[in-house]
Amino acid sequence: NAGVTQTPKFQVLKTGQSMTLQCAQDMNHNSMYWYRQDPGMGLRLIYYSASEGTTDKGEVPNGYNVSRLNKREFSLRLESAAPSQTSVYFCASSSWTSGGYNEQFFGPGTRLTVL
């Protein structure tokens, strides 16, 4: 099992350009998440998908859109990149357990720089 995979690993954009970050999981998880990580701020939730066919905003959704393409894939789109979106982006997935808790599994991250 590859777990959670993300592409690309690195990306440099110019202000105003658009791009899509891809995420896929092979653990048959129901829920998927996109976070951004900035120094001193921990991880902040951008969007999440509780199950296939649903998406919801997290703490910092402005400037982003998402698509839950199928159960495996969850993409994050920047329509018009801004320097404030320079960050490391992590995708995660999780499933329900009999214990009711939510262990999230993380991908390796995408390092995005917007000039």
Next chain:
Amino acid sequence: AQSVTQLGSHVSVSEGALVLLRCNYSSSVPPYLFWYVQYPNQGLQLLLKYTTGATLVKGINGFEAEFKKSETSFHLTKPSAHMSDAAEYFCAVSDSGSARQLTFGSGTQLTVLP
């Protein structure tokens, strides 16, 4: 709303010394609590978790944490630090909503000195 506070953005210990990373949380419902570790240029890896039951939780790599409801704390400890423990550590709390969202603390960078 839930929140997590990690006291100390940077902690340095000598190799072989006790590691103590502090985490306090606020939650309106009984929490699920987690510690994740992030090595340089990698994603996050689960160290340990508290759900219900025993309040002293043991995780990987010799780490453990104790859930103290009266103090709303979930501090991470390891009796003897190893050079390989140098990493960033994140405490997180989960809500009880349908997607079980995680709220993370701001992280503590652990440095282990030789």
